[in-house]
Amino acid sequence: MAKELTSRNEDYSAWYNELVKKADLAEHSDVKGCMVIKPYGYSIWEKMQQALDKMFKDTGHSNAYFPLFVPKHLFEAEEQNAEGFAKECAIVTHYRLKADPQNKGKLIVDPDAQLDEELVVRPTSEAIIWSTYKKWIQSYRDLPILVNQWANVVRWEMRTRLFLRTTEFLWQEGHTAHATANEAVKETTQMLDVYAEFAENFMALPVVKGRKSEGEKFPGAIDTYCIEAMMQDGKALQAGTSHFLGQNFAKAFNVQFTNRDGKLDYVWGTSWGVSTRLMGALIMAHSDDDGLVLPPKLAPIHVVIVPIFKTEDELNKISDKVQEISSELRKQGYTVKFDNRDTHKPGFKFAEWELKGVPVRLAIGPRDMENGTVEVARRDTKEKQVMKLDEVAAQIPKLLDDIQSNIYQRALKFKGEVTTQVDTYADFKKVLDEKGGFISAHWDGTKETEAAIKEETKATIRCIPLDAKEEAGVCMYSGKPSTRRVLFARAY
Amino acid sequence: MAKELTSRNEDYSAWYNELVKKADLAEHSDVKGCMVIKPYGYSIWEKMQQALDKMFKDTGHSNAYFPLFVPKHLFEAEEQNAEGFAKECAIVTHYRLKADPQNKGKLIVDPDAQLDEELVVRPTSEAIIWSTYKKWIQSYRDLPILVNQWANVVRWEMRTRLFLRTTEFLWQEGHTAHATANEAVKETTQMLDVYAEFAENFMALPVVKGRKSEGEKFPGAIDTYCIEAMMQDGKALQAGTSHFLGQNFAKAFNVQFTNRDGKLDYVWGTSWGVSTRLMGALIMAHSDDDGLVLPPKLAPIHVVIVPIFKTEDELNKISDKVQEISSELRKQGYTVKFDNRDTHKPGFKFAEWELKGVPVRLAIGPRDMENGTVEVARRDTKEKQVMKLDEVAAQIPKLLDDIQSNIYQRALKFKGEVTTQVDTYADFKKVLDEKGGFISAHWDGTKETEAAIKEETKATIRCIPLDAKEEAGVCMYSGKPSTRRVLFARAY
Secondary structure, eight states, rough: OOSSOOTTOOOHHHHHHHHHHHTSEEESSEEEEEEEEEEHHHHHHHHHHHHHHHHHHHTTOEEEEEEEEEEHHHHHTTTHHHHHHHOOOEEEESEEEEEEEEEETTTOOGGGGGGEEEEOOSSHHHHHHHHHHHHOOOOOOGGGGEEEEEEEEOOOOOOTTTTTTTTTEEEEEEEEEEESHHHHHHHHHHHHHHHHHHHHHTSSSOOOEEEGGGGSSTOOSSEEEEEEEOOSOOEEEEEEEEEETTTTHHHHHTEEOOOOOOOOOOEEEEEEEEEEEEHHHHHHOOOOOTTTOOOGGGGGGEEEEEEEEHHHHHHHHHHHHHHHHHHHHHTTTTTTEOOOSSSSOOHHHHHHHHTOSSSSSEEEOHHHHHHHHEEEEETOOOOOEEEGGGGGHHHHHHHHHHHHHHHHHHHHHHHHTTEEEEOOOOHHHHHHHHOOOOEEEOOOOOHHHHHHHHHSSOOEEEEEEETTOOOOOOTTTTTEESSSEEEEOOBO | OOOOOOOOOOOOHHHHHHHHHHHTTEEOSSTTTOEEEEEEHHHHHHHHHHHHHHHHTTOOEEEEOOOOOOEEEHHHHEEEHHHHTTTOOOEEEESOOEEESSSSSSSEEEEEEEEEEEEEEESSSSSHHHHHHHHHOGGGOOEEEEEEEEEEEOOOOOOOTTTTTTTTEEEEEEEESSSSHHHHHHHHHHHHHHHHHHHHHHHOEEEEEEEEGGGGSTOOSSSSEEEEEEEESSOOOEEEEEEETTTTTHHTTTEEEEEEESOOOOOEEEEEEEEEHHHHHHHHHOOBBOOOOOGGGGGGEEEOOOOOOOOSSHHHHHHHHHHHHHHHHHTTTTTEEEEOOOSSSSSHHHHHHHHHHEEEEEEEEEHHHHHTEEEEETTTTTEEEEEEEGHHHHHHHHHHHHHHHHHHHHHHHHHTEEEEEEEEEHHHHHHHHHHEEEEEOOHHHHHHHHHHHHHHSEEEEEEEETTTTOOOEETTTTOOOSSEEEEEEEEE
């Protein structure tokens, strides 16, 4: 089964597409550009949701739900935002179908059921949410509002890839309102930190925190902060964004409040989101030619146990023992799968659970029963060891922690290896083509240079890293002065 | 605050609308027919989701996600289903807006971005899901498929009410596929039992389990089962449905499988759902003229503690004690809110938390501190007692259990009181107008009689109760023979 995957070296893109489908994560649907997230894939997304949701609540946020549809006049209100999303909006124009008089059993759009005003299927919810906040906010006492929404959004895409770029996707979008610019900026960076912490601690994914250039920021934002991750093929992936909206949406929707001095002022805003795109990042960062490699903290199944047996009697004896082990591991909060199918051979099962990325596999046969041992295989390094059965309950949790940490360290090492500092445009292009990865270089800060580099190399400024030091230099492209390096990469 | 609510006797409908808004549960949005679910309301929905999701998983189901949009040709495939939902569908016809050449800053639908085929925003997902199952199912080994989806759906409504009837609503929809009719029927009734258990154990809402008449069943189903609940105004509310779909969708989408005998057969299906409508049921079943009454198992806050103080020193001493109590209760899994605002008087706070339905309120002042006591008020009965501070951690959990049970018993008693058995149509109309509630009566089983009674009285057959006994009788309307009683009511 796993052997059927194209190798990463051969064709990284094909490897990714096959892996997503064969590991039962997602597939294309009958709706152009939309995916079906299959149960196994969805269970990983649920783990992400749970961890993120707890982090949002621990930082004082509550969930709420706002409408799917945005009336056109609200959508238009913040001009930059409207302009940024207008080209990729699904539009509802009618509210009824009727029987087709020409074709029995077929339906047509009822021309008598045309809406007075078109509805935009939300590509993001700033417009509908700020038009609501207007009703909620009168005074500084009503602030801050710290709200998050788990929802589906639609951005019409011509070229789609499962998880990475789909017309409909699932995400969370936080939308907060504050009395001061300072407080809103703090919220923006706090949520960036939450995302970075989630990526590193749960996804085992090291990220660079940074600020987007003017050309790459969110339409309607003053500043966009992001976390950028590195995939195994040397391309970067934007894994989450947090926007300081200033008073832009408050002004567009006339959301004013009486401040502590009794004066009327516009409210300050932020918004921040991560999406099912994270699934793509998770897959591409860690997996190998045999299939998924999942960090234990996001694995739907932590341990799979495969019995090696010839007779039913052997299976029964093994089952009793497995029952004990499973129950001890489950008590500690781990999910254990006992694969006792008699329709498939152990080798097939090994390959299948490798493909699905289960972090630890136990194999146990009659000889193990005699010796009181079990064979333990870890997915990340493929290393095997023999463990005493009565140590399993104590050792497996440690092993899972070690796997979580190893996957992270491996990704961190890789990221370090493919991050290169260059000073000339010639070197830049060379590194980009030969090695890829993050390239740290001086840039003159202009849109023109950014656009020219993108046009010539397909590399974009991923971010201006938050930890970038002041450093006098010259732009590798224009030769104009620059005060700090930025991070370039080709990206998903 | 609470005093501002219209009383239930005066105007039940106004009471409901005001309560939903004033308790911060939901409000109308700027999108016709769509609501905003506010953080406090959403936190109750989250509690419902958690409990239901666990019950679904405990019965072997997994979550997945299918597209929001249904291409028209798939929507049409199952004719009854298509006909049933065609009149209330939001239709996407275009995928782009562009600048309005006539009006600077405005947008218009781009006529060059018309879709080749219209997309229906899902009113329910049988069509898109069965078109997917076709790809997943070849053999009996691929069955059963036990999948659930948490999602938003859209059914265009002309007359809407918060939670009860909105154009967009949130729900879960289970969609299962089976190798035999028997297994599918078992799944249908199992999920009905899950819903009934959830309603009774979590919502404290007694329900009648039954089967819908032909006229009231789900478009495309062979049989629809439901749970019906009784509201305080004597009107019924359908709280959940579970459909046996037979092979209808399998035939419409040509989903066949090789059975154990090696023969090709159509797959058997079920679907089942509950929605944010349950929020309406929860509110209307238990709440009173002072506000919400929440069963502890769904209450976002279990205990609110209000300090009675004049000086900061008094507040500090109380806070220390409250810290202790809260920490002990939190350890046991309860959510405790310490309302130490110095901007509002205790009386205002009492009314506010009553309005929001917090099951238990503790009030503690300097004299309580001296005596080592606290005043405990329960929301359901308004009874107050003085409790020793050192007994709070042990007694409050018992009190919460008692409140949960009392709310259920009260609703059960009420349901019993407003369930009436009648034998003549004259009595039926009299009971309906004077008392409302469930009316158990003989019916001849015809659509015509059902329609005539509905036309004349606005009462519908809520269900044919599963526990209805065989009983010879005559239809109260037509005088024709009948073998069992059915349950009528006016309904939401």
